[in-house]
Amino acid sequence: MMIVDLVDEVDFKERLIALGAPVTQEQxxxxxxxxxxxxLQSYPEQTPFVKDLCTEMQKDNTTVLPEVSTVMAAFG
Incomplete structure (x- = not known):
């Protein structure tokens, strides 16, 4: 049996919220x-944390839903 880590919209939002981003699950x-x-424009010092989060979520054994991946790409 193969176990796959999946990053969906809920996971993505939860992790952004944990960073302190002004995000809600309803958005x-x-x-x-x-x-x-x-x-990030108002608080550019947060940029490395968001980029690290995106990198971490795109590890080799993790599947990121295409919609989430598109948003991650916008963060650099």
Missing amino acids: SLAQVQSAVLSW
Whole structure:
């Protein structure tokens, strides 16, 4: 049996919230992308943490849903 780590919209939002990003579970991914990009403009010191989060979530044995991957790409 193969076990696959899956990063879905809920996981992604939870991890962003844990970083302190102004995100809620109720927001769409488009709203999350906009909110985080705006947050990073106001608090550029958070950029490395968001990038590290995205890198961590895209490890070799992790499957990221395409919609989530698209938003991650917007963060650099």
